[in-house]
Amino acid sequence: MKNFIRPIIIGNWKMNLDYKSSLSLAKKINLGRSQKGIKNDVVLLPDFLPLAELSLKNKNKNIFYGAQDTSPFSSGPYTGEVSLENLEKLGCKYILVGHSERRQYFSEDKIMALKMENIIKNSKLIPILCVGENLKQRKNGQTVAVIKKQLQEAFSKIKSLSGKKIIIAYEPIWAIGTGKNISAKEAIVVHKKIKEMIVAMFKNNLPREFGVIYGGSVNVNNFKKFKGSEDISGLLIGSSSLRAKDFLKIANNFFYV
Ligand code: 13P
Numbered sequence: 001m002k003n004f005i006r007p008i009i010i011g012n013w014k015m016n017l018d019y020k021s022s023l024s025l026a027k028k029i030n031l032g033r034s035q036k037g038i039k040n041d042v043v044l045l046p047d048f049l050p051l052a053e054l055s056l057k058n059k060n061k062n063i064f065y066g067a068q069d070t071s072p073f074s075s076g077p078y079t080g081e082v083s084l085e086n087l088e089k090l091g092c093k094y095i096l097v098g099h100s101e102r103r104q105y106f107s108e109d110k111i112m113a114l115k116m117e118n119i120i121k122n123s124k125l126i127p128i129l130c131v132g133e134n135l136k137q138r139k140n141g142q143t144v145a146v147i148k149k150q151l152q153e154a155f156s157k158i159k160s161l162s163g164k165k166i167i168i169a170y171e172p173i174w175a176i177g178t179g180k181n182i183s184a185k186e187a188i189v190v191h192k193k194i195k196e197m198i199v200a201m202f203k204n205n206l207p208r209e210f211g212v213i214y215g216g217s218v219n220v221n222n223f224k225k226f227k228g229s230e231d232i233s234g235l236l237i238g239s240s241s242l243r244a245k246d247f248l249k250i251a252n253n254f255f256y257v
Contacts, residue, residue: 001199005211007040008167008234009251010128011241012068012096012215015047022050028244030060033251038062040234042251043094043128044241048082055090066094066128069102072114074122084123095125098154100132100173109153117157120164128167128236129154130215131194135174143172144193151197160205161198168194168212169236175216177238184225184232187214191231223250230256 017025026044033042043064046054055065071081084095097115102108108115119127131150133143147170170190175181191212198210214226215236226232235254240246 001206002209004230004256005165005167005209005233007254007256008043008211008213009040009247009254010043010045010066010094010096010169010213010215010234010236011247012045012099012236012238013047013241014068014101014238016239016242017046017050019050022046023054025242025244026050026054029247029251030063032244032248033060033062038252039255040251045094045096051087051092052090055087055092058091064093065090066092066096066125068096068099070095070097070115070119070125072111072118074118084118084125088123088125093126094128094167095119095123096128096130096169098130098150100130100171100176104173112150112154113156116154120158120161126165126167128169128213130169130171130236132171132173132175132216138172138174143190147190147194148197151194151201155201161202161207162205164207165209166198166207167210167233168198169215170194170212171215171236177217179217181217181222182214184229187226188229188231195231218250220246220249223254227254228256 042062043066045066045068067087075083098112119125131147133146137146194212211233213234213236214232218235218237219240
């Protein structure tokens with residue numbers, strides 16, 4: 001397993017933008033991203049409608065596209081679902097899975113194993129698996145235990161990650177959209193634990209590339225504190241990813257060194 005991946009900055013647009021605004025935001029981000037010499041990757045996660053057009057027409061080698069969620073099924077009679085195969089054919093490279101908003105509002109905790117199994121076994125997409133504790137769990141000192149349970153459940157149907165690239169996004173639920181943040185030191189402790197858990201779970205079948213990124217109220221004013229550690233491989237950004245100027249400032253300045 002490679003010890004660290006190229007830094008990755010991910011914009012999760014959630015359900016905040018209409019079709020035209022999504023295209024216009026993507027255009028601005030593309031213009032602000034140089035094609036050459038950039039030492040990190042940017043991933044944009046629009047909703048499914050603009051995703052098709054943006055991903056299909058993408059020519060920027062430093063910008064990748066992905067979906068905000070996946071179906072637990074590969075294809076077939078599942079009304080309302082979008083298949084991974086379809087996303088891959090559009091050129092998507094990443095797939096967000098297990099975001100706390102999906103776990104909370106759509107009761108997805110119990111289908112995480114099926115979703116991860118579908119991604120790992122039926123696609124080449126790179127999963128960005130979200131984990132994190134709520135405020136009560138944090139106050140009770142259960143952060144590591146909660147994350148361990150989430151990882152064990154998500155990977156329960158998978159025996160090997162050999163050859164895969166896997167990203168885990170540590171997003172403390174209480175830090176999402178609240179303006180509250182953790183220190184880089186605290187993030188590093190949790191990220192190291194996550195890495196240890198993956199190593200313990202997959203021993204001889206480790207992924208080819210593996211990184212843990214941080215998410216939760218990251219903005220132009222605080223992103224620098226997460227820079228410079230190989231244990232923080234990137235950032236998952238919500239509201240600040242909706243402002244091209246802010247997002248570009250973060251994306252174009254987030255490196256290990
Ligand atoms: P905010 O950056 O708005 O806190 O959202 C974080 C998030 O949920 C990204 O997936």
